[in-house]
Amino acid sequence: MESDKSDRLVSSQKSAQLDGLLERLRKGDQIALAKAISFFENDPELIFYLQGELQEILAQSKSHIVGVTGSPGAGKSTLTDAYVSILRREGKRVGIIAVDPSSPFTGGALLGDRIRMKRHFSDDGVFIRSMGSRGNVGGLNDSVFGVIMLYKLYGFDYIIIETVGAGQSEVDIAYVADTVVLVLSPSSGDEIQLMKAGIMEIADVFVVNKADMDGAELLKMNLETVLNFSEIQKPIVMSVATSGRGIDELYQQIEKHKTHLYETGEICQRASRRMKKHAETILDNRIQSILQCVDSNDVNVMVNAVLDEICKSRFGGL
Amino acid sequence: MGSRKTRVLIAKPGLDGHDRGAKVVARGLRDAGMEVIYTGLRQTPEEIVRAAMQEDVDMIGLSILSGAHMSVCKKILEMMDQHQFHVPIFVGGIIPTDDGQQLMKMGIAAVFGPGTPISDIVGKVEEIVGQRVSE
């Protein structure tokens, strides 16, 4: 039974390799961490491999997950860079996941978020991983859950996820992060975005970035008006990511939200929400891949064929 | 989903501001279905090697038009030994033929000059990375 289970998961050679990588990354080896991420990125179901003692470490991990979302060009990467500087000043270790869009046609991607994060390239306390969205439409990458687990095992205090930045459809980050930061800027037509439902609801902290540009005050006023309708008090931070202005306040507001999550116990709800989304992502992908192999002109047959196949193919850990 | 993608780091070392070639090559590799991490201008050898390590790339591409290719490549190769991290390095830009041969002797995988068609570059990357993966 036991061997049957692990056989289905990974070949014994791959399993030995993974064991080695996990052991090394827990001792702080960044090359091992990077290689383990590649394993998980190429096969997101490998997370089932994290069992026993590793599950316990994950359950106890207090790594705070911050999601940074907003339109392309709003300043997400620059802001992340500035925020990381403050976290480093506080002695915190930071793991970053920066997602950029993959081409739906070629599968290729140009990953440029690092250009804005150069300050931290030679800092051992900061680890940056760029990812293509690889077909995920919610602004993330399917393996983001697995990478979070690896970052937790490595022991980062903060995990920052920068999303693709594709607009309102991009709400998945709300199911993944503990604190969601929505970055707006006067230059990117965000005022219209603001009025649309969806993206506004998911933010815990709002940032009006590029406060050095015309229109920032107006954007803030409009934002306040919209937020008053919803009667929820959410903080708005004015920032200039390029100079660092307002980033201290952003840090304070994220800390405040974090404290609130722990005081109210909401942190547990966020964690279970993340797990549900993770399960959903795995199931979705399973259904997709089975469906591709079903050949029929009858919907009924298709649905039943998928259900049959799903029931047959349980995963590890069950 | 679920498939392996070739990952490449394209970097501009030193003070060299010529970035057209780097961008053209980055786009070309992306259009060939690869994931290309571009780190922008003014990178030190240390920064380049660390970025390549964290991103777990299959190869590093350096674009150098400033004439500093010999010393830059030497430092990057040293840095790789130091971090015990080794992937093939491609170099493009203004590289005199003799220097190119010298670089290949030092351990650089391939050298490309002005006017190289992108398809040649894509082909060579696929060849070298393919060899590595099947090893």
Ligand code: B12
């Ligand atoms: C355009 C240009 C500029 C532009 C650059 C604009 C920009 N943002 O890139 C400007 C005007 C700013 C400029 C400035 C300077 N330039 Co200039 N410039 C050129 C020029 C005319 C063309 C370069 C170019 O863009 N080519 C088009 C691209 C697509 O080609 P490429 O970079 O060669 O890339 C191809 C291949 O080399 C290869 N490749 C390149 N990189 C990579 C990377 C990888 C991984 C791979 C696989 C392949 C690859 O593939 C590409 C496609 O085939 C060249 C002359 C020449 N004919 O090359 C001089 C040249 C490069 N410049 C030169 C000089 C001296 C300068 C200045 C110092 C001049 C000065 N005194 O101020 C400054 C320095 C600027 C700086 N900060 O570094 C010299 C360099 C001499 C040397 N190395 O010994 C050259 C060779 C001119 C000359 N004959 O003297 N320059």
Ligand SMILES: Nc1nc2c(ncn2[C@@H]2O[C@H](COP(=O)(O)OP(=O)(O)O)[C@@H](O)[C@H]2O)c(=O)[nH]1
């Ligand atoms: N004027 C101004 N420009 C900024 C500010 N923050 C970022 N930028 C610029 O906006 C552009 C996009 O920034 P980037 O961080 O890449 O945005 P992203 O696409 O949301 O990650 C870059 O050219 C930045 O230099 C700011 O506060 N003020």
Ligand SMILES: [Mg+2]
């Ligand atoms: Mg960005």
